[in-house]
Amino acid sequence: MTVLAGIGAITTLVQVVYLLINDSVICVNQGCSVVESLLRIPPLWFNGAGAFFFLSLLLAAIVARFSPGAQVFLRLLLFSGMAAEGVLVSYQAFVAQTFCSYCLFICFLIIVMNMLAGWRQACLAVLMFATELIIFSLLQFHNPGAGKKSFNIDHGTYAIKRCASPQRQLYLLFSSNCPHCRRVLDLLSTCTRCEVRFNPVQQIDKQVLPDLVPMDSWNPDINTLALKILGIETIPVLIEKRANGMRFIRGESDIMTYLKQNCLDPLPVAGESKDDFFLFDFAGEDECRMDVDCGEQMEPPVNLSDNR
Structure with missing residues (x-):
């Protein structure tokens, strides 16, 4: 788990540095640009928050080896990360209707770390993720050009x-x-x-x-x-x-x-x-x-x- 948290921290930090230098994100498909354009905050802040999350996760994973209290904090971090990813993936699936490969990689890391935290943590994380997907699938979101305002x-x-x-x-x-x-x-x-x-x-x-x-x-x-x-x-x-x-x-x-x-x-x-x-x-x-x-x-x- 420590290794995965380290990979996540390095990945997000590299993304932050790349954003500072080039004012764009590293991504292998156009979905990242589409999702980025839908953010209400600058991509730098968004990726900075991700880097802070993974650094906190890395520190908690290291301390949890020696402190039972840190293990509880680690599980809470993993669960909150899964909750956030459930919202982000659901938004991409049902609102943006395109997927960001970088976002999916981060989601994969968080899912695997929840799996490694034990069966109870894994079950709760999967339940949270599935619930958010179901809720988003039942909602209707505004599309540009839809409703009373004509498409132009x-x-x-x-x-x-x-x-x-x-x-x-x-x-x-x-x-x-x-x-x-x-x-x-x-x-x-x-x-x-x-x-x-x-x-x-x-x-x-x-x-x-x-x-x-x-x-x-x-x-x-x-x-x-x-x-x-x-x-x-x-x-x-x-x-x-x-x-x-x-x-x-x-x-x-x-x-x-x-x-x-x-x-x-x-x-x-x-x-x-x-x-x-x-x-x-x-x-x-x-x-x-x-x-x-x-x-x-x-x-x-x-x-x-x-x-x-």
Whole structure:
């Protein structure tokens, strides 16, 4: 148990240090970013609390070898950790609807330590965890766009790049961890003929789009929900808003081709259809799945100052 507590302490401390240096968490999938964006407190505080918990657990596990009183405190810590993990896992399962691999690893450590603390501790911990899962499964949570308020993708816009006489209105749905999105953003720095709304699927740092002014209020969950409704699991996605509908372009190469033809070149492509209500241009190899990290962190800044 001492070894597992030590592993948990080291893991959370490394995460805290990485957050201090890079302002992002270490995670092997996109679920971490989604869950992180739903926190009401900074991720640094959240991970700092986790590090404090595991350090306390490590100290209690060491002292418990010599003191019966410390064993009681150790069991209480393990039980409280299991209660917290039950809430966090339930929230990911029924609210965020995506899982954070780092969070699941921490949950695994706490479950195993409760198992090692004896059958009574194990039974109580499993009962607590199962009860929280059941309760969460019976509750209905608010979804962006649900209820009386109508769904509007404008509510997911982080910032707008304007031009003097825009010929098209576009929405770019992207992630700050996707290299294909990065290259599209680089190309958009030369855009002169289109108004572009930037709709991230997660919270982003201001340095990602340093030359644009963020909206006072925006919600990245709107963008994630829009893609889920359309059955799209990859980014980047470019949406062209038309008078009679929308056009969706997927993948780095198709989006860049569209931008070069319609937003950068002097003239748009001749013969382009204007009558499609929903037109999907599908791509595949130049996209990032929203639930898998592409493995290349976006490096700010990108010059997206207005070209007038």
